[in-house]
Amino acid sequence: MSLERELHAEYARYCTRRWFFKECGVGMAGLAAADLLAPQATAAPSAVNPLLPKRAHYPAKAKRVIYLFMGGAPSHLELFDNKPELAKWDGKLPPADLLKGYRAAFINPNSKLMGSKYAFAKHGQSGAEIGELLPHTARMADDLTIVKSMKTDAFNHAPAQILMSTGAQIFGRPSFGAWTLYGLGTENQDLPGYVVLQSGQKGPSGGMSNFGCGFLPTMYQGVPFRSSGEPVLYLSNPKGVSEATQRNTLDVLKQMNEERLGVMGDPEIASRINSFELAYRMQKTAPEVMDISQEPQHILDMYGAKPGEASFANNCLLARRLIESGVRFVQLFHEAWDHHGGLTKGLKEQCGLTDQPCAALVQDLKQRGLLEDTIVIWGGEFGRTPMVQGGSDGRDHHPNAFTMWFAGGGMKPGLTLGATDEFGFNVTEDPVHVHDLHATLLHLLGFEHTKLAVKFQGLDMRLTNVHGELVPKLLA
Structure with missing residues (x-):
């Protein structure tokens, strides 16, 4: 199975459980599920970039x-x-x-x-x-x-x-x-x-x-x-899409994804937000770094x-x-x-x-x-x-x-x-x-x-x- 299919399958299983507990809980079972899920909701991933530099366990060589x-x-x-x-x-x-x-x-x-x-x-x-x-x-x-x-x-x-x-x-x-x-x-x-x-x-x-x-x-x-x-393939904008249009589109997508992230708490949504933003920044940085003619x-x-x-x-x-x-x-x-x-x-x-x-x-x-x-x-x-x-x-x-x-x-x-x-x-x-x-x-x-x-x-x-x-x- 390809990496993409594995991730899709895991995502589907994750969302199915969440949907079941959130939408189908009734009576005491529903209250119990809500109580169990409350700490997870508090700890839901945010859109803060997790790729910022971090400290290792000890000073590294x-x-x-x-x-x-x-x-x-x-x-x-x-x-x-x-x-x-x-x-x-x-x-x-x-x-x-x-x-x-x-x-x-x-x-x-x-x-x-x-x-x-x-x-x-x-x-x-x-x-x-x-x-x-x-x-x-x-x-x-x-x-x-x-x-x-x-x-x-x-x-x-x-x-x-x-x-x-x-x-x-x-x-x-x-x-x-x-x-x-x-x-x-x-x-x-x-x-x-x-x-x-x-x-x-x-x-x-x-x-x-x-x-x-x-x-x-x-x-x-x-x-x-x-x-x-x-x-990277398809890194540049297609014809007819200006930088302003692209930025407006990404802003709307980011807002929608952040709203969904708050509901689902799925780290893959945070990954998607960061990947869109990274791709936008790469349009300027990647071609320059990859140009060895310099x-x-x-x-x-x-x-x-x-x-x-x-x-x-x-x-x-x-x-x-x-x-x-x-x-x-x-x-x-x-x-x-x-x-x-x-x-x-x-x-x-x-x-x-x-x-x-x-x-x-x-x-x-x-x-x-x-x-x-x-x-x-x-x-x-x-x-x-x-x-x-x-x-x-x-x-x-x-x-x-x-x-x-x-x-x-x-x-x-x-x-x-x-x-x-x-x-x-x-x-x-x-x-x-x-x-x-x-x-x-x-x-x-x-x-x-x-x-x-x-x-x-x-x-x-x-x-x-x-x-x-x-x-x-x-x-x-």
């Missing part, structure tokens, strides 16, 4: 997030996790005990091992090992926090992406970006607090739930922007960005412009890394599209003094198998071990955390589950992850569910 989501899952075995022993086993069947109890998405037990297709080298004072396809990333090795011991629970794209984004494999939970916006609000009230930019072959396999708000009011969900043309040529060249084109490079530059303008959370989805076959060519192409812009983003943030309190996250939803798939040049999905990197925002620079076995198959040191990562990221943003919660269907719901442990080794 990070104020904002840029999440570079590499959808489809890049191969850690070619990019970050060098395994010389795997090369020696190339073309051979893996040891029997390696696959005991293992579930894979598509390969079979007779699949042979495959060594890395590309060479590795050590970089920087930290000595981080990085694959040859990432020369720009390698040059900023001492600014990165590399985690080679990530683990997840899902081995198919959609549930794994949803787990990475929301802390659960099922639809209907708020995304990490939505929780961040809910907890901190946003600094620029003329732009969405949570912006999504997409590139690659298609949108994320997990769909809009990757940046949805779940059971939180819809004002907290990510707003997709376009990197060329109008930032950037100096040396900045465009640094990213490899080209005004007027849709690209990952443009999106990285836009991410910097957005957070510099006060946007709290920017998420870039680049869905292009699912190399079941054609791994050698596919990795070279995607690294060619993303390596330079990612490094430029970190460098640009650093030179502007923004990296210190901005968390930059790079990674996919899981890793790839050391066994070959798709003939002789592909790897299957692998949840047991994969690599992500981070920069800024209180992460410890120059650190490589964790290790995997000689085949890059299982984590052997410092495992970091997705829930542990979420707990650590929330900590950097100033939140105790067990306390950032919302009561829903009788439960205290949170990003980390009932799991998650802070990883102190990752902190600067």
Whole structure:
């Protein structure tokens, strides 16, 4: 079910209960219902903007997030996790005990091992090992926090992406970006607090739930922007509609919605009021922020960005412009890394599209003094198998071990955390589950992850569910 249909269904259920108690109560049952509803009516949401900046649980090292989501899952075995022993086993069947109890998405037990297709080298004072396809990333090795011991629970794209984004494999939970916006609000009230930019072959396999708000009011969900043309479709007025006409129309709608909000107390009505007003303000602010042609040529060249084109490079530059303008959370989805076959060519192409812009983003943030309190996250939803798939040049999905990197925002620079076995198959040191990562990221943003919660269907719901442990080794 789509996010819109879920919200509509929940709204219908909510209104039906309210209507029943308000309109159909008779006798003592009606009086009892009215008494029970009185505190709710007193606490009904107002039209006051809930996206104004808020205080976290404690002083935070990070104020904002840029999440570079590499959808489809890049191969850690070619990019970050060098395994010389795997090369020696190339073309051979893996040891029997390696696959005991293992579930894979598509390969079979007779699949042979495959060594890395590309060479590795050590970089920087930290000595981080990085694959040859990432020369720009390698040059900023001492600014990165590399985690080679990530683990997840899902081995198919959609549930794994949803787990990475929301802390659960099922639809209907708020995304990490939505929780961040809910907890901190946003600094620029003329732009969405949570912006999504997409590139690659298609949108994320997990769909809009990757940046949805779940059971939180819809004002907290990510707003997709376009990197060329109008930032948001239908943002400008149609022909024949003047600014005065639009403003008068919005004023009438606002008055009607506020009256209904007072009757129903439905937070979605407050969301609607704020969304209309935000869209009106965005007509002036969004086009200016999204116009990268204003950037100096040396900045465009640094990213490899080209005004007027849709690209990952443009999106990285836009991410910097957005957070510099006060946007709290920017998420870039680049869905292009699912190399079941054609791994050698596919990795070279995607690294060619993303390596330079990612490094430029970190460098640009650093030179502007923004990296210190901005968390930059790079990674996919899981890793790839050391066994070959798709003939002789592909790897299957692998949840047991994969690599992500981070920069800024209180992460410890120059650190490589964790290790995997000689085949890059299982984590052997410092495992970091997705829930542990979420707990650590929330900590950097100033939140105790067990306390950032919302009561829903009788439960205290949170990003980390009932799991998650802070990883102190990752902190600067």
